[in-house]
Amino acid sequence: MIKDNQKNFSRLHVLIDILVICISYILAWAIRFVGPFAASAVRARSFEQYMSLLIFMIPLYLLLYQAFTLYTPMHMQGRRLVLSNIIKANTLGLLIIISALYVVGENNLSRTTFFIFYIINICFDWGMRMLVFMILQDMRKHGLNQKQMILVGYSRAAEEYIDRIIQNPQWGYVVRGILDDNVPAGTMYKGIKVIGRIANLLVILPANRLDEIAITLGLSEYYRLEEIVALCEKSGVHTKFIPDYNKIIPTKPYTEDILGLPVINIRYVPLNNTFNALIKRVMDIFGSIAAIIVSSPVMLAASILIKLTSPGPLIYRQERVGLHNRTFRMYKFRSMEVQPESQEKKAWTVKNDPRVTPIGKFMRHTSIDELPQLFNILKGDMSLVGPRPERPFFVEKFREEIPRYMVKHQVRPGLTGWAQVNGYRGDTSIRKRIDCDLYYIENWTIGFDIKILFLTLFKGFINKNAY
Numbered sequence: 001m002i003k004d005n006q007k008n009f010s011r012l013h014v015l016i017d018i019l020v021i022c023i024s025y026i027l028a029w030a031i032r033f034v035g036p037f038a039a040s041a042v043r044a045r046s047f048e049q050y051m052s053l054l055i056f057m058i059p060l061y062l063l064l065y066q067a068f069t070l071y072t073p074m075h076m077q078g079r080r081l082v083l084s085n086i087i088k089a090n091t092l093g094l095l096i097i098i099s100a101l102y103v104v105g106e107n108n109l110s111r112t113t114f115f116i117f118y119i120i121n122i123c124f125d126w127g128m129r130m131l132v133f134m135i136l137q138d139m140r141k142h143g144l145n146q147k148q149m150i151l152v153g154y155s156r157a158a159e160e161y162i163d164r165i166i167q168n169p170q171w172g173y174v175v176r177g178i179l180d181d182n183v184p185a186g187t188m189y190k191g192i193k194v195i196g197r198i199a200n201l202l203v204i205l206p207a208n209r210l211d212e213i214a215i216t217l218g219l220s221e222y223y224r225l226e227e228i229v230a231l232c233e234k235s236g237v238h239t240k241f242i243p244d245y246n247k248i249i250p251t252k253p254y255t256e257d258i259l260g261l262p263v264i265n266i267r268y269v270p271l272n273n274t275f276n277a278l279i280k281r282v283m284d285i286f287g288s289i290a291a292i293i294v295s296s297p298v299m300l301a302a303s304i305l306i307k308l309t310s311p312g313p314l315i316y317r318q319e320r321v322g323l324h325n326r327t328f329r330m331y332k333f334r335s336m337e338v339q340p341e342s343q344e345k346k347a348w349t350v351k352n353d354p355r356v357t358p359i360g361k362f363m364r365h366t367s368i369d370e371l372p373q374l375f376n377i378l379k380g381d382m383s384l385v386g387p388r389p390e391r392p393f394f395v396e397k398f399r400e401e402i403p404r405y406m407v408k409h410q411v412r413p414g415l416t417g418w419a420q421v422n423g424y425r426g427d428t429s430i431r432k433r434i435d436c437d438l439y440y441i442e443n444w445t446i447g448f449d450i451k452i453l454f455l456t457l458f459k460g461f462i463n464k465n466a467y
Helices: 002-033 047-052 054-067 079-103 111-141 156-167 198-207 219-235 274-309 358-366 373-379 392-401 405-410 430-442 446-460
Strands: 147-152 173-179 192-196 212-215 238-241 254-258 261-265 315-321 327-333 383-385 414-416
Touching (some): 002 047, 002 054, 047 054, 054 079, 054 446, 079 111, 079 446, 219 238, 274 327, 274 373, 315 392, 383 446, 405 430
Parallel strands (some): 173 192, 212 238, 383 414
Antiparallel strands (some): 254 261
16 A cells, blocks of 8 residues: 555655756746846846757656666655755766767856756755655654554564664554464553454454455464455455565565466576667776776876885786676776785775885875776676676685675675675675675666765765775
8 A cells, every 4th residue: 555655645646746847947047047147147038048958858857866766765864865866967967968968069048057957956856855755754744644554474574674663753653453373362562452363354254344454474374364364365464475585585575477487586686688688788888987987097197106115017917706607807907006916806805904115195185096896897707887806715715704795796896886886895794795686686776776876976985994
């Protein structure tokens, strides 16, 4: 039910966003050409010509809002994150519009109008989302649109579901109790009581006006699943199943229909799709070529400084593990004194490491030492975005210590990634880094890659954990 309601709210948000974009753009035009800035304005294009750009601007901004998860419920993200994503989406939209105008040689459209639109659109968009959020919260507080439900089965899944309902009262769920055959009646979990046995469904369903039933059986009780589903569906009450194996199967499993037999894949990897992989590879090739051209002055300066400050090779080649567990030589500007490979391959650099050269310390902190990996991307060893590759010694170590560590090798490693833009670089938690990598692997889209690259420009290059 929540999912159905959310679809409707998402559609409503899209319509609101279209309206906000149009109003913001018209208001920006009026401020520039009719309002306080009109005295300095040169109206080289008509009002109709300005408005015709909305044909391109509306789809652009809706795609950016989707890429920056602005149609995910606000209660699942938090207000600050939503505001941050609104600013990022509008900033990228403004950059795309201004760049497109320069590319097509359009010099008669006022850039000031678009900057005014940028500010107004952020304010209006944030204001409308906050208004909708407060209206929904107020409805829940007054008991409107609440859903009465019971849980069938006391398990880890039941506890986790109750935790989320309590943390998010705006969802409007009221849990009336739990039915279970193995836990005594009267047992409480965070105010929710076990009210009887599963057989009590025969009495509860006809007598109560329930909106939903959530089946939260433990794994050992799954043999009763068919019986309970049949009973619930006879009552006509909406029934959903919350599995007790969420530690094994991801939240968005990939299912296949094999001649009527449902098959659940343990891990859904969008990049296993040939078309997706091809699109990402094309993006990597053109992106790496462009980045090599843009960063060539920086790489030239780094090369000169390395040669002037310490003896040894300019480029350091280190063995890393990549796609399908295959090893490759990853390129970096040398930032340390030359040392035998047997000494360095089993140890990370530490704070104030004497092996790091003065210029190397600066390059590591600013990620300049990573720029030669653009050639790894061009070769196909790496991607612009993906999990960071690790050395074979640490791969063998972590595969035994960290669950699901090896899943990261189902995609090409990246120059930057979701873990890096969230601050997990250098001497940080490997487990949290892997959680970010798995989220990226399972939720990959071109829009997600663009978002990560955009975030990298703002906070991905400076690495306070690099020694």
